[in-house]
Amino acid sequence: MFDLSLFWEYRAILLQGMLINLLIFALSSTLGLTIGLIACVGRLSSFAPLRAASAGYIEIGRSIPEFVLLIWINNVLPFALSTMLGERIHFSPILSATLALGVVASGYFAETFRAGIQAVPRGHLEAARALGMRTPRILGRIVLPQAIRLMLPELMSQNIGLLKTTTLVSVIAVPDIMYQVGIIGQQEMKPLPLYTGTAFAFFLVILALTTLVHHTHGHLRRS
Amino acid sequence: MNTTLTAVEGERPCDTMGADPSVAIRVVGLKKSFGDVAVLHGISFDLPRGQVLSIIGASGSGKSTLLRCLNYLERPSAGAIWIAGHQLTFDANGEGARHSLSAAQIARVRAEVGMVFQQFNLWPHMTVVQNVMEALIQVRKLNSKEARNRAEHYLAKVNMLDAAARYPARLSGGQQQRVAIARALAMEPQIMLFDEATSSLDPELTAEVLAVMRLLARDGTTMVVVTHEMAFAREVSDRVMFLHDGLIEEDGVPSVVFSNPGSNRCRQFLSKFLG
Numbered sequence: 001m002f003d004l005s006l007f008w009e010y011r012a013i014l015l016q017g018m019l020i021n022l023l024i025f026a027l028s029s030t031l032g033l034t035i036g037l038i039a040c041v042g043r044l045s046s047f048a049p050l051r052a053a054s055a056g057y058i059e060i061g062r063s064i065p066e067f068v069l070l071i072w073i074n075n076v077l078p079f080a081l082s083t084m085l086g087e088r089i090h091f092s093p094i095l096s097a098t099l100a101l102g103v104v105a106s107g108y109f110a111e112t113f114r115a116g117i118q119a120v121p122r123g124h125l126e127a128a129r130a131l132g133m134r135t136p137r138i139l140g141r142i143v144l145p146q147a148i149r150l151m152l153p154e155l156m157s158q159n160i161g162l163l164k165t166t167t168l169v170s171v172i173a174v175p176d177i178m179y180q181v182g183i184i185g186q187q188e189m190k191p192l193p194l195y196t197g198t199a200f201a202f203f204l205v206i207l208a209l210t211t212l213v214h215h216t217h218g219h220l221r222r223s
Numbered sequence: 224m225n226t227t228l229t230a231v232e233g234e235r236p237c238d239t240m241g242a243d244p245s246v247a248i249r250v251v252g253l254k255k256s257f258g259d260v261a262v263l264h265g266i267s268f269d270l271p272r273g274q275v276l277s278i279i280g281a282s283g284s285g286k287s288t289l290l291r292c293l294n295y296l297e298r299p300s301a302g303a304i305w306i307a308g309h310q311l312t313f314d315a316n317g318e319g320a321r322h323s324l325s326a327a328q329i330a331r332v333r334a335e336v337g338m339v340f341q342q343f344n345l346w347p348h349m350t351v352v353q354n355v356m357e358a359l360i361q362v363r364k365l366n367s368k369e370a371r372n373r374a375e376h377y378l379a380k381v382n383m384l385d386a387a388a389r390y391p392a393r394l395s396g397g398q399q400q401r402v403a404i405a406r407a408l409a410m411e412p413q414i415m416l417f418d419e420a421t422s423s424l425d426p427e428l429t430a431e432v433l434a435v436m437r438l439l440a441r442d443g444t445t446m447v448v449v450t451h452e453m454a455f456a457r458e459v460s461d462r463v464m465f466l467h468d469g470l471i472e473e474d475g476v477p478s479v480v481f482s483n484p485g486s487n488r489c490r491q492f493l494s495k496f497l498g
Contacts (some may be wrong), residue, residue, distance in 0.1 A: 127344035127403075130294055131358035131410060132334030134326060141357065145348050 007197030017177035031102030036109030061107025116151030253302035277456035280466035307335035337407030345391035352387040397428030
């Protein structure tokens, strides 16, 4: 069960599967960061209805398990839309996966953004205001440069979590690495070494990413 | 106090002050509430140009709030302020505040009024010289070379030029505060506000910051200083104001306020400091 020769034999198709994981990660991370930033701005807005709507969205995003949302967006949402619009709507599995993982991630990203922005001491803003600086400049020059440094380590570990979560998408028939492992395992009647290989492959990818994170963080600290 | 100076809408640069160009700050009927809590109950005073005014009083007496209203870091609830040739005017009719000033107008006033904070508030992601240059570039629109020259001039003035390339976290509290003073001075404001500038420093560091403030006072800078440093207030100010519960309880030259105050509360307050 630790013999990786079968894994190596199927390396081309397994690599394809891993690339699908990375693709879904990139798409859902981009979506999550974008929606997360919008939700964070809404959450910090002085306009109460927008603040409430953003807070509600963030809570929903963080409360539904990815596994459940994957199945819901792939099966229930197209059905509901079809009924509503009176025409047949179909989501490709990759679109469903991107939406589901992106929505959940956006809730966490939004809170990380908010924590980063709120961690910049109020006095730093007041000092800028007292010198006659205007809000857009204060955000761009004083708040964001500090907030990004503060939130970067957390954002990076959340993204690593998101990459791991992409291994759930085979449940809606996205041909990712776990999906391929399942098929090959059935064909060859030897699933166990394939799972070991997959675990090892993810370990290597994430080790590389974590090393990059530590390196970047250290670099930012020094600057 | 000139009672004809009731609140008028909008900003009228120099308009009313024009009659009396020797006045740097005129405050009329200034009130400020935070929700239901009234902090300032109606403050009125004139401060002539070139004078140093110290505001003293117990915690919660409203002295920091008064100072922060002068550059609109707190929005006054009612009353009128003329400062640095600009008018910040608020509804005095008791119908709630009308804030007719645009963000641009407020920013223009603030650029003429320097402020130094208790917590220094230097920006940690910028070096000392970048801290001083930032508003010169963003607000005064100097190019980077001019801004650097001016920043270095003022850093030299507070004896911090050697630390120009360092980050604030590497400096002592007193050094940080001197940089913060240089940052405000470099804007060449008409008026300087000090909000308990030495309250978070130990005595030795307090002395170096007070030395810089003394220097400014000697140069004829118009200053409003909220402070607990009674010796400084007595020695450097042209005028001392004692605030109690959001009202001016005592207002006069230091020799009178410190030696023979008319108000009992002021006498009690001072006895805690002067023994």
